[in-house]
Amino acid sequence: MIFTENTKMADLIHANYLLLSVINRFGIKLGFGEKSVRQVCDEEGVDTGFFLEIANAFHDKDYFPQKQLQTYSVKQIVDYLKTTHNYYLNEKVPEIEELIDKMILKQEGRSLDLVRDFFGQYRHELAAHIRHEDELVFPYALEVEAFYKRLRERGEVLEVPSIVKKFSMKKFSKEHENIEDKLYDLKNILIKYTPPVDDHALVNHILFDLFSLEKDLNDHSRIEDKIMVPKVVEMEKAIASVI
Amino acid sequence: MSGISFLICENSYIIRKGLLRVLEELGENVEIKEVDGIEGFRRHLDYFEPDFLIVNPQVFGTENFFYTDIPARLRKCAIGLYSCPDLPENPVFPEFIALNDTKSNILEKIKSLITRCKGENYSNTGSSPEITGREKLIVKYVALGLTNKEIADKLFISSHTVVTHRRNITRKLGIKTVSGLTVYAILNNIVNIEEINR
Numbered sequence: 001m002i003f004t005e006n007t008k009m010a011d012l013i014h015a016n017y018l019l020l021s022v023i024n025r026f027g028i029k030l031g032f033g034e035k036s037v038r039q040v041c042d043e044e045g046v047d048t049g050f051f052l053e054i055a056n057a058f059h060d061k062d063y064f065p066q067k068q069l070q071t072y073s074v075k076q077i078v079d080y081l082k083t084t085h086n087y088y089l090n091e092k093v094p095e096i097e098e099l100i101d102k103m104i105l106k107q108e109g110r111s112l113d114l115v116r117d118f119f120g121q122y123r124h125e126l127a128a129h130i131r132h133e134d135e136l137v138f139p140y141a142l143e144v145e146a147f148y149k150r151l152r153e154r155g156e157v158l159e160v161p162s163i164v165k166k167f168s169m170k171k172f173s174k175e176h177e178n179i180e181d182k183l184y185d186l187k188n189i190l191i192k193y194t195p196p197v198d199d200h201a202l203v204n205h206i207l208f209d210l211f212s213l214e215k216d217l218n219d220h221s222r223i224e225d226k227i228m229v230p231k232v233v234e235m236e237k238a239i240a241s242v243i
Numbered sequence: 244m245s246g247i248s249f250l251i252c253e254n255s256y257i258i259r260k261g262l263l264r265v266l267e268e269l270g271e272n273v274e275i276k277e278v279d280g281i282e283g284f285r286r287h288l289d290y291f292e293p294d295f296l297i298v299n300p301q302v303f304g305t306e307n308f309f310y311t312d313i314p315a316r317l318r319k320c321a322i323g324l325y326s327c328p329d330l331p332e333n334p335v336f337p338e339f340i341a342l343n344d345t346k347s348n349i350l351e352k353i354k355s356l357i358t359r360c361k362g363e364n365y366s367n368t369g370s371s372p373e374i375t376g377r378e379k380l381i382v383k384y385v386a387l388g389l390t391n392k393e394i395a396d397k398l399f400i401s402s403h404t405v406v407t408h409r410r411n412i413t414r415k416l417g418i419k420t421v422s423g424l425t426v427y428a429i430l431n432n433i434v435n436i437e438e439i440n441r
Contacts, residue, residue, distance in 0.1 A: 064279075110436075114429060118426050170289060181419040181423075185419055185423030188416065189418070189426055193426075225291075230286055233290065
């Protein structure tokens with residue numbers, strides 16, 4: 001199903017409960033009664049078009065952003081992606097870490113320490129990846145947009161900022177992979193190779209969280225690939241054709 | 244080590260989805276992206292580098308699209324998607340799928356192309372049996388921090404063979420990273436922690 005501005009906000013969550021975290025990231029709280037997406041967005045001061053693009057891209061793997069609808073800015077995308085990064089690093093990952101610690105308290109044995117160390121390594125990798133995007137990729141994307149705008153407004157050739165000269169979105173996209181490998185490994189280690197833990201509910205909870213983090217991360221990178229990357233690539237092309 | 248990736252270029256939604264369903268049979272390590280026209284096709288090739296293409300020639304609408312639109316690197320790994328069972332007069336694609344092919348038929352063709360391009364046998368990925376003694380030994384060396392080259396020298400085999408072994412290990416265990424394999428090796432007493440810290 002493709003969501004439109006007239007879809008009831010509540011129906012988004014019924015269609016895909018993982019959208020709850022997306023809605024939260026826009027600062028929208030529950031309790032919206034029968035209001036439509038447009039009504040809720042207007043009340044909360046959220047750009048409806050942009051919200052719908054994110055919700056649709058997140059929900060439907062095959063959703064392709066419509067060019068004519070791309071009225072939002074790179075800044076908006078970057079803000080959203082940064083909020084998401086913050087959610088992973090400061091909420092979701094610590095939550096899983098806490099659960100693993102809880103499991104270790106309940107069950108002695110060095111094998112669980114290995115699991116914790118392994119997840120710790122994953123956290124470091126994820127943090128480094130996020131830092132790379134926050135400190136290099138996003139500033140680059142914003143700079144491209146700013147330069148593109150100046151170019152269009154003035155219509156004359158300007159000095160190209162060095163960061164725009166030095167990088168390209170394509171270069172970044174190549175580095176943008178394999179971050180989920182450790183997460184994938186961890187699931188199999190817990191499912192197949194860790195000695196049985198007595199507290200099923202706790203292990204299940206950890207596994208559910210790992211699966212949903214993995215899914216969320218995949219949906220997140222799809223938003224980067226489908227919404228941010230093409231937009232910046234398009235601007236890079238326009239810039240290259242002028243300078 | 245990563246799996247294999249496909250880019251499907253086909254304008255019919257139903258056909259794309261059907262194909263996707265079939266490709267899923269290849270296993271977990273398959274990444275598939277799909278586009279519905281030339282514009283999306285070009286845009287994707289700007290930042291996604293698929294190992295294989297499955298394209299409907301009609302989408303391109305020109306005679307020599309194979310040479311103008313498909314990057315040279317991918318021409319050996321491209322599959323033509325035809326709506327009629329008759330192949331074109333001058334087949335440019337190394338492999339073809341027709342709409343009325345059966346599921347097993349399509350999978351066979353794709354696997355045989357993968358085998359030809361990647362030099363690996365993809366026909367027996369269905370079951371994933373236990374790892375062999377040889378593979379266990381390789382897991383041990385990986386856990387101890389040896390490079391593929393060092394493992395090759397130790398076992399008197401080529402680096403290429405080590406890579407193949409490692410790919411098989413990953414497929415069987417569902418573990419991709421070196422540190423994941425290290426945890427596996429310790430948990431299964433293939434190595435002990437003291438050896439690793441040494």
